[in-house]
Amino acid sequence: xxxxxxxxxxxxxxxxxxxxxxxxxxxxxxxxxxxxxxxxxxxxxxxxxxxxxxxxxxxxxxxxxxxxxxxxxxxxxxxxxxxxxxxxxxxxxxxxxxxxxxxxxxxxxxx
Amino acid sequence: xxxxxxxxxxxxxxxxxxxxxxxxxxxxxxxxxxxxxxxxxxxxxxxxxxxxxxxxxxxxxxxxxxxxxxxxxxxxxxxxxxxxxxxxxxxxxxxxxxxxxxxxxxxxxxx
Numbered sequence: 001x002x003x004x005x006x007x008x009x010x011x012x013x014x015x016x017x018x019x020x021x022x023x024x025x026x027x028x029x030x031x032x033x034x035x036x037x038x039x040x041x042x043x044x045x046x047x048x049x050x051x052x053x054x055x056x057x058x059x060x061x062x063x064x065x066x067x068x069x070x071x072x073x074x075x076x077x078x079x080x081x082x083x084x085x086x087x088x089x090x091x092x093x094x095x096x097x098x099x100x101x102x103x104x105x106x107x108x109x110x111x
Numbered sequence: 112x113x114x115x116x117x118x119x120x121x122x123x124x125x126x127x128x129x130x131x132x133x134x135x136x137x138x139x140x141x142x143x144x145x146x147x148x149x150x151x152x153x154x155x156x157x158x159x160x161x162x163x164x165x166x167x168x169x170x171x172x173x174x175x176x177x178x179x180x181x182x183x184x185x186x187x188x189x190x191x192x193x194x195x196x197x198x199x200x201x202x203x204x205x206x207x208x209x210x211x212x213x214x215x216x217x218x219x220x221x222x
Contacts (some may be wrong), residue, residue: 034210043202044154044213084152097142098167099211101154 002091006102013077015099021072021105023061023087032067032090033070034099035061045070047085056107057081077109114138115214117202123220124192132187132217134202142166143185144203144211145177154201178222190221197221 003026013019016024025031035047048056050063050070070087087102116135117129136143144167145157149210159167163179189196202214 015207043215044203046210046212047214057187067221086154096157096197097205097207104154106152 002031002089002098002100004087004089004100004102006085006087006105008105009103010108012107012108012110015079016076017105019072019074019081020108021085021087021107023072023102025068025070025087025089027068027079027089027091029091031063033061033063033089035059035072036068036086036088038086038104044086057097062096069102079109079111082107082109084102085097112161115202115204115212117200117214117217118213119217121218121220123222125222126192126194128192129188129190130192130200131189132200132218132219134185134187134214135184135205136202136203136207136212136214138148138211138212140204140206142205143182143186144205145185146201146213147205148199148201148216150198158185158187175220192219192221194221 005024033050036044037047038044057072063070084104084106086104088099091097113204118129118133119183130155142161143157148154156169158177168177198217198218201216203211
């Protein structure tokens, strides 16, 4: 079974402060992990995926297989980062790819 | 615009009614999905279709019936609507196991 855990429902930080959104996963195979972002009343959009190892909008995430984690980090939070962030794991299920989402973390960046 | 589109955007209806939500993608993807996002923002996969064939069915009540007339369309029909069906329903598409692109969502309210 594949599972994604995001322990924080809400994370509130001040503008300019560092941000870390936690994500832990459970999967027996080789995981493919993603971070999706949902701005207020908008569609989900991909923020980044671990295999591309990119930095998008200043965010980075490193896959740590030893700790089964894929935490999302940004050194200096901006007001426009306020959104709902979902960690997701893609695994093969029944011949298809299944994306399992964590419960999401609402990030609120305050002035 | 190349994208995933859903209609309607909002749907308000009475308990017991039957309703449909339509989804279309013009990205040329071979896999389409339906997700349910509940009031707590939990996001869970319901169905996945690959080339018009059902490949994932996540213990969804059989009142929910997806239909894929072709690769570009995946519609969701719901019979005998219940209060607990109130949620935002997102359609998504991907090419094989790659990044999933989401539609804008359909906010269903059952009264």
